[in-house]
Amino acid sequence: MRYVLVMRQNHTAEAVAADATQPTAGAKRTLTFMPKNGNQADIDELAPLYITQDSVISADESDAYDKLGAKYRKKRVNHSQAYRADDGTTKT
Numbered sequence: 806m807r808y809v810l811v812m813r814q815n816h817t818a819e820a821v822a823a824d825a826t827q828p829t830a831g832a833k834r835t836l837t838f839m840p841k842n843g844n845q846a847d848i849d850e851l852a853p854l855y856i857t858q859d860s861v862i863s864a865d866e867s868d869a870y871d872k873l874g875a876k877y878r879k880k881r882v883n884h885s886q887a888y889r890a891d892d893g894t895t896k897t
Contacts, residue, residue: 810837843869849872858876860878861878880892
């Protein structure tokens with residue numbers, strides 16, 4: 806089985822407010838990876854390379870993302886209960 810990991814950078818609220826004439830819907834940048842195992846080791850290797858300390862991580866219930874909470878703010882959604890969490894978190 807192969808895993809697909811997507812890291813998506815959204816536009817900041819400041820950027821949206823600063824120039825309402827620019828298209829800011831959707832992602833500012835999307836990176837796609839196919840890690841070997843999709844486990845904590847893979848995530849721990851990629852995270853410091855691509856995620857800044859002030860980022861908010863949206864993730865599902867996989868334990869591969871558990872350690873990210875020590876370094877980043879994190880939102881979770883349990884897909885066995887809902888596609889989208891009450892706060893809007895969908896993992897994407």
